[in-house]
Amino acid sequence: MLSIIQKIIARVYNNQERHYHYHDSLDHRSWLDQTTARIEILAEFLRDDGSLWISIDDREVHYLKVACDQILGRKNFVTTIVWQQRTTRENRKVFSNNHEYLLVYAKDIKKFSKTRNSLMLTPEVRGRYKNPDNDPRGPWQSVSANVQAGHATPAQFYKLEAPNGKLHVPPSGRCWVYTMEKMQEQILDERVWFGRDGNGVPRLKRFLSEARQGLTPETLWLANSVGTNDDAKKHIIKMFPDGSVFDTPKPESLIERVLAIASSPGDLIIDAYLGSGTTAAVAHKMNRQYIGIEEGKHAITHAAERLSHVVNGDETGISSSAGWGGGGGFDFYRLLKCR
Ligand SMILES: C[S@@+](CC[C@H](N)C(=O)[O-])C[C@H]1O[C@@H](n2cnc3c(N)ncnc32)[C@H](O)[C@@H]1O
Incomplete structure (x- = not known):
């Protein structure tokens, strides 16, 4: 059975920023059309109890919500998670934007509700x-x-x-x-x-x-439990001290929480916007199968390199919490245009 449980579309933001490795600056209509077309395709792969997680900021989140409602059905909207993605104040803006969103949809909300995992009791809760x-x-x-x-x-x-x-x-x-x-x-x-x-x-x-062996996940994810963009950047710099910095990585602990809730060992995860490879690295360390899609050269310089580190026993990121000691492998394919 094809066990695609989850797709994370990592950052489809369209926040008009130009990053070193890619540009995120389409006009709104083209962005929405392209993103909608991709979500329609990705939704077809979802297992009945699978879920779709999309990280996005407030420039496009409301439009994306309406588009996803149309594709997956409003009844299958699960929640919007608020992630505190930065802890420092951005004084150059009218408001210092310190959070982003994760839109969560289920293929079938009833089936997802039955199979979604609780979070492990934290030492703090156990201590009570x-x-x-x-x-x-x-x-x-x-x-x-x-x-x-x-x-x-x-x-x-x-x-x-x-x-x-x-x-x-x-x-x-x-x-x-x-x-x-x-x-x-x-x-x-x-x-x-x-x-x-x-x-x-x-x-x-x-x-x-x-007691129920686990905690119901909450919708406010603070930096001190899942990390920030800056934490993720520092992590990438530590992994690739001689490489170019990737602008917008996700912290491994953020993706770890997503996968802990939405999937179990052996499940298949798709990230159609792989970036520096965080989702694949975390999926590998958590014994999930994964497919990552990336159009930039950083598919080679960052994502594949990073996965090689993981296979060889990478000790950074979530490795200690996941008990990661190395092993496994991955295939890398290049899609060529056929004429
Ligand atoms: C924000 S980054 C993803 C960051 C990633 N979550 C991480 O932790 O590193 C978005 C990525 O999507 C890629 N991308 C954008 N459009 C794409 C497309 N049509 N096909 C494949 N990749 C695409 C960009 O090159 C960029 O690396």
């Missing part, structure tokens, strides 16, 4: 689980035992008796999350916490071992 009562079920964190009373049934309003006999009532406008019978079962099972001295407001214990 403690075990002050040495519960044999392991670390837990406490959550409120009362909820808003809006949709409550009468059985959720009662005086809750703690094991030490103290009576508790829910705060005004709130009720207990469980009926009295269910709450008593929870107390007997030592799943209700009344504080170290037993006199505290009742709270429910939520065990790490029973």
Whole structure:
């Protein structure tokens, strides 16, 4: 089965900038026509649970959203992610533009919702689980035992008796999350916490071992977790100290997050605007298959070179977080014009 799960169209911005390796300055109509035609083709390759991720800035994002709605269907629009792509202030502009967008579409939103991955619990979230009562079920964190009373049934309003006999009532406008019978079962099972001295407001214990193994991805991606364009540039300079700097690379950690959410090992990723090869490098390190398309010479000087480093055990970028130690390989094809 052809397992193309995802395509990332890396930067189809049309922000009127001229970069050393390519120009990004078509007139709006031509840009939109060309981009739409490519997205139409790319969408055909998507697996039923696949998704399309497009990075773009605010010059064209709204037009692109409308075009994608027409191609993939408005119901298959998943979200717009805001990526903090720079942390320094650009004083020459009216506003210092510090973010870009990732438009996310599914081929079929229902199928994508079932297969999209959660993010791994961060050490910070894990650190919130403690075990002050040495519960044999392991670390837990406490959550409120009362909820808003809006949709409550009468059985959720009662005086809750703690094991030490103290009576508790829910705060005004709130009720207990469980009926009295269910709450008593929870107390007997030592799943209700009344504080170290037993006199505290009742709270429910939520065990790490029973927690959903992952976090729902959020839509605000800050530089301190996924990196900036500048971080990516520094990375490229480190990899190619003697080469020309590529202007607009994506940080590996940004693409790592995209692939972690949208794909699993073995899935096939397409980046139709490969640039310096970030998507391919990250896909390789994360054991995904990949196809990259690039029209500039940097396909050779940057992307292919970079992939050779990766195969040979590149230690930069996400290598340590991905546990990358080298291996695998890739084919490089040059498309010739036939007349
Ligand atoms: C912003 S860069 C991609 C950056 C990439 N994400 C990275 O991390 O390095 C966009 C790339 O798309 C390439 N490109 C633009 N139009 C193209 C086309 N029609 N076919 C193939 N590549 C194209 C440009 O040469 C440029 O390298």
